[in-house]
Amino acid sequence: MKKLFIIFSLAVMQYTYSQDTVKVHKNPDEAVSEKNPLDIGELKINLNPKGDKWLKFGISSQIWLRSIENNPGTAVNGLPQEQTYDAGIRRMRLIIQSQLTPFYSVFLQMGINNQSFISGGGTGTGNNGAGKKAPFFFHDAYNELAIIPRNNFQTGKPNKNNLYFGAGLHSWNGVSRMTNASTTKMLAGDIPIFNFPNIEIADQFSRQLGVFVHGEFDRLNYRFSVNKPFATNLKPTVGGAAVDNNQSGRLSYSGYAFYQFFNKETTITSFLPGNNLAAKKVLNIGAGFYTNKDATQTQPSENVFISHPANIFGADIYSEIPMGSKHKEMGLTLYSVYYNYNYGPNYLRMSGLLNPGTPDPQFTGQKALEGAGNNRVLMGTGNIWFSQVGFVLPKFSTVLKVQPFFNYALKDMKALNQSGSYYDIGANFYLYGQNARIVAQYSSRLLYDITSKTIFDRKGEFLLSLQIVL
Template sequence: MKKCLLLITLILANIGSAQDTIKQSEVIVVEQPEVEKNQFKNSLGDLKINLDQSGEKNIKVGLSSQIWLRYLENNPGTAVNNVPQNHTYDAGLRRMRIILNAQLTNAYSIYMQFGINNQSFISGGGSGTGANGAGKKPQLFFMDAYNELAIIPRINSSTKKANKNHFYLGAGLHSWSGISRMTNASTTKMLTADLPVFNFPNIEITDQFSRQFGVFGHGEYNKFNYRVAINKPFATNRQPGVGEIVDNNQSGKLSFAGYGMYQFFDQENTATSFLAGTYLGSKKVFNLGAGIYSTKDATLAQTEPGVFESHDNLMYGIDAFFDMTIGAKSKEMALSVYSVFYRYDFGPNYLRTNGIMNPGTKDPNFTGETAVEGFGNAKYLLGTGNLWYTQAGFVLPKFSNKVKLQPFATYSLKDLEGLRDIAHFYDFGANLYILSQNAKVAYQYSSRPLFNGDTKEVLTRRGEHILTLQIAL
């Protein structure tokens, strides 16, 4: 591990006077801010490699791993590896990441995050069988890769004191996104075992795991925090059948995104784009926010044979986040609540399905009624219409000096134009924190509705059990 860290240092520090600074480099663990020490006596700080005596030039290294163990109630008519299955057990790598943040000067930094997502026994890897099987040897890819310049830095370079206001500009593959707090969610500080995913409206369609190429700006003015971006969406050229609408942005229009939040109490750390789903009471937070995303000619409909019509995308969100301790201080109880309303417009009756690490395909011999969403754990993810999501978690009274227990529950309402019934989704579970947010075990049960393809009404429901093992630094 030490050799790997030294190699990373040598590569990134090759900008400027690399040889001189590496000789003076040292690896230290930075302590948590004072506000969090009482809450998380066992938590870890950042792994930091100093490139000069002052520590202002440095490289921070982050690692995270989320292992999933699951029990799936498959949609009707599902086959797994060509064998009919009503239920499936599996395990997989939901997320495996390495994060590098190089602070070259007080004004200039480079941020990179790479790894893999969604590898299971049957998906996420190569094609074919044997050594190059569908679940084997996934390729590493970059989720974030951008440069950032401090126009007004957080820390004044002369006085070394915090600036009340700050502003940063950057460019590259980034996740400084609009619409909502959850569109900018941290995947290592989630309240739930996983995110609802429809909080990323372009996920793996015109973005790369919720990132797009472009330029962005973010900053803070007193207690108002904001981020804006102009991006070039990833290209997609799907062709619709008659009566269908699909993602097609062949004209290549830019996208525009922004999100702002007012922080009534404690101000959050926004050195990176990711916002926590829970602080376990380590902060006193109440924020109200709103955001937007728009792009021209993003979808294509075939209204009648040979007649095509492009539609713009316009999406916005309004949300609220609350996290603070409640009750006697000695009990260390805390309440986390987040609620968001989305209005998505992809064009008339647009619908999109999704199944995370879906192992299922169609059983050709099944003769019963199937769901229009498809097979395995597929569900309606999002579409044109209104969506409302709320999550809440409660840290139970202190019963140990080493661990904390936090039950949680969520509710999603999807009122989509293309469906006759409103879709109701439920999740509940609990987090067992072993080393603060650095190490936790989470259990979650999720219930999803399934729809009839002809009537577009609810046909039945299925569930999914997830056990997550998470390590993050």
């Protein structure tokens, strides 16, 4: 896989050189456009001459190629395997936005996630083979009403303040900027996932059903929601850790707000970018929360059950700083966030993206608390500090931009006896802006001993990600 990355990098550089050295001979009798020939603009259909009623489409695709060092005691497709090479569809999405009237809009997002040769299967999983026919489902489906629009309906001039109200299956989340992350404008190969406090537990791929408001008060951008979490009913063991059980059916409440010191961002959708290639000067400081009473449950003694709230707090800073002369298009992107999670006593959650492994029953060596495959400690009751930095290198091509990046996460979980650090290092290769991106990344994760709850090993994972956004 290392050789693959080297070959890939050389191929990209060669392609870039060949594109930059092509001479264009202009014919004076022909009209020449200065517009980038690969700039497709928006996939938008206006429904009236004024253009305030429209239908817009978006398509995105992320394909992963990986080399994974599996956790000890991993079996893949029933056979022991220390190293796994795979390919998968991390995300494939179709977005439809419709402005039905100047006041009223609809937002739909559909797609699939996490399909590999062995995971993500739908109707094809079973005796005919795992992983086939991944389910295609709605991620977002909500209606939205403009109470105070961004632009005055009569004059078209911007309003200093705006307010929108909506309802449905949505991702206008609380807690942090990264809890509202755009998956098409990420700095690294992926988001760390612990930024979604209920991912695939009490939500549907980071979405819940409910009502929300969002808008701006001058430079303060805000969003708040009241939702009905998806039902969970795990039964805790006697004397064990808290597990997800919200059978009492309480509502959840969340919110996030950030103050914008320099250039302001437009939040037509809920998704906040983590990377705009430092095109503009940005400095935002934010904070948010999520709370759900009776979200988890413990059983301190036989048939005695105690419910616990889920209370999550986040505070973050996001900055993009153009650097040097403008024609070099250099820039620094920085993001840092602190999370405090409380799900109840010793709550702990493991996860591995597109995990190819299952436990090997014949393995007799030291096993990891995380389990098989590429599982890691995702989150739990405790604290996480996460930071990332990226730098756009000076412009050397009209085709390609290169942006090295680094991620670091420090996790201090109450159920573990040692805090642990996780990191990712890599580079983005952008072709004509952010419509096409190739990511080369190496990730390192810790492994904890089952008995001592301390670190005993570290494993790695190489990723080559191919992303298209239209």
